[in-house]
Structure formats: C-alpha cells, structure tokens
Amino acid sequence: MRARLTLRPLLLTALCAALLAGCANNKEVQKLFNNLPDSNAKQMLQGAAEATSDVSPEEERAMGKDMSALLLGARPLLRHPAAEQYVNRLGLWIALQSERPDLAWRFGILDDKGVNAYAAPGGYVFVTKGLLLSVKSESELAGILGHEIAHVIKRHHVQVAKKKGMGKLVSGAIGQYAQKQGTPELAAMNNLFKNVYTSGLDQADEYEADELGVVLATRAGYSPYGLPSVLQMFAAANAKDPGFELLFSTHPMPNDRLNRLDKLMGDKLDGFEKTASQDSSRLRNIQRLLAR
Numbered sequence: 001m002r003a004r005l006t007l008r009p010l011l012l013t014a015l016c017a018a019l020l021a022g023c024a025n026n027k028e029v030q031k032l033f034n035n036l037p038d039s040n041a042k043q044m045l046q047g048a049a050e051a052t053s054d055v056s057p058e059e060e061r062a063m064g065k066d067m068s069a070l071l072l073g074a075r076p077l078l079r080h081p082a083a084e085q086y087v088n089r090l091g092l093w094i095a096l097q098s099e100r101p102d103l104a105w106r107f108g109i110l111d112d113k114g115v116n117a118y119a120a121p122g123g124y125v126f127v128t129k130g131l132l133l134s135v136k137s138e139s140e141l142a143g144i145l146g147h148e149i150a151h152v153i154k155r156h157h158v159q160v161a162k163k164k165g166m167g168k169l170v171s172g173a174i175g176q177y178a179q180k181q182g183t184p185e186l187a188a189m190n191n192l193f194k195n196v197y198t199s200g201l202d203q204a205d206e207y208e209a210d211e212l213g214v215v216l217a218t219r220a221g222y223s224p225y226g227l228p229s230v231l232q233m234f235a236a237a238n239a240k241d242p243g244f245e246l247l248f249s250t251h252p253m254p255n256d257r258l259n260r261l262d263k264l265m266g267d268k269l270d271g272f273e274k275t276a277s278q279d280s281s282r283l284r285n286i287q288r289l290l291a292r
Contacts, residue, residue: 064122078111097219119148138280143227146213156205200250223276224269
C-alpha cells in the first residue's frame with residue numbers, strides 16, 4: 001500500500017512536468033499516463049493535457065461548422081443573392097485586414113427581425129436581417145463585422161469550450177462524435193454551443209472584440225467611429241424590445257462598451273475619419289431591396 005501511495009505523486013509530478021514542457025504526445029508520457037493507479041488522477045491529467053494542447057485549424061473549422069449548424073437550425077439563412085453577395089464582399093474585405101486572412105471566411109444573413117450578429121470558429125460570421133436594416137451607414141456595418149471577425153481571430157469560442165472542460169470534444173474528437181448522433185458527448189457539446197449563444201461570451205472577450213473590430217474596420221478604409229455609432233443606437237434602444245432583448249442579454253451594456261472604447265480611442269483615430277469612406281449607397285440599395 002505504501003508503494004502505491006508513493007508511486008502516485010511521483011507519476012503525477014513527472015506527467016505534469018512533461019505536460020508543461022509541451023510533450024504530452026511523447027510515448028514515455030503516455031506510458032506513465034497508462035500506469036496511473038486510479039481514474040480520478042487520469043481525469044485530472046487529461047484535463048491538463050487538453051488545457052495545454054492547441055486546436056488545429058481543421059478542428060476549429062469543424063467546431064465552427066457544428067456551431068453554425070446549430071445556429072441555423074433556429075434561424076435560417078435569408079435567401080437573397082444580392083444581399084448575400086454584398087455582405088460576403090464587405091466581410092471578406094475586412095477579414096483580409098486581419099492576422100488570419102487565409103481562413104475560409106463565410107458570411108451570411110439570418111432571416112431574423114431581431115438585431116444581432118454572431119460568429120463561430122473557423123471563419124463563420126452572421127448578421128441578422130433586422131440588424132442589416134437598422135444600420136445607418138456602411139461604416140457601422142463594417143464595425144459590426146469587424147467585431148465578429150475579431151471573435152474568430154482571437155478564438156474566443158474555442159477558449160470558452162476549453163474553460164468549460166470540453167477540450168476533449170473540441171480537440172480531435174468532433175468528427176468522431178458528430179458521426180454518433182445521440183451520444184452523451186455530442187449532447188454535451190451541443191449544450192455548450194447553445195449556452196454560448198444564449199448567455200454570451202465573457203465580457204472581456206466582448207471588449208477585446210470591440211477594440212479589434214474598430215481597428216479592422218479602420219484598416220479597411222471605414223470610419224473608426226462606425227462601431228461606436230452602432231453602440232449609441234443600442235444604448236438608445238429599450239432592452240425589453242423583442243428586437244434587442246437577446247443582444248442585451250448576451251453582451252455588456254452598450255454604455256459600458258462605449259466608455260471603454262472612448263478611453264482607448266480618445267482622439268487617436270480622428271485623422272482616419274477624414275479619409276474614411278462615406279459612401280453608403282451600396283448599403284442603402286440593399287436595404288431598399290430587403291424592405292420590399
């Protein structure tokens with residue numbers, strides 16, 4: 001019994017050291033893992049391995065595909081070729097200003113009267129028809145798209161999954177579980193995705209996406225004040241309005257977001273306002289078509 005009690009801390013120490021050294025796939029580490037005396041210790045170290053492992057682009061894309069499918073199950077895509085083409089061109093141009101221009105970016109419009117936007121890992125971004133009809137300029141739409149693109153770039157949804165202890169499902173197992181409909185693992189993953197869309201990301205993630213979204217829109221040639229202008233619209237809206245209710249429940253309060261952006265931006269980006277595109281004729285044309 002004493003030998004068994006002595007073996008456990010030695011194995012745990014060796015494994016933790018290996019994990020921290022970034023060699024969790026080493027054969028010797030796997031051998032030590034298999035010799036652990038009880039399942040609780042194995043589960044603990046499995047979690048450590050997941051926390052230190054990264055998610056490949058293929059796995060991230062698979063996760064985004066599953067999240068998008070779940071989202072589209074509740075809110076179908078709007079079938080409007082002209083509007084789809086417009087949003088995809090604008091979104092792709094902004095995404096090309098980011099540090100991940102090579103993702104297979106896809107932009108869509110949800111047939112939803114509510115005012116909101118969504119992102120999923122791997123390059124999926126959606127705006128609602130209600131939001132598209134609500135913005136007053138192309139710079140405002142660019143700011144929103146920049147915010148959602150920022151979530152993808154910073155892999156916020158992937159990190160949430162890891163924090164929730166779902167690393168095993170995210171890293172290397174999505175395809176396997178997706179083929180086994182009805183499994184507890186797939187149900188757990190779907191519940192996680194639903195929670196992200198109904199409860200929202202961490203406030204820190206939203207603030208980071210605001211900041212980077214402004215930068216991306218500005219790089220793309222749009223006013224840096226597009227996103228703040230949208231936030232002002234949100235702040236003036238009634239939180240109990242059915243069109244804004246989900247937005248308010250999944251994001252920090254608009255005034256808090258505005259205050260943080262104001263502190264960060266100050267007058268640093270005023271010069272870009274003078275050279276920014278003020279042409280919103282394409283947006284207005286799409287809005288007229290959608291309003292018919």
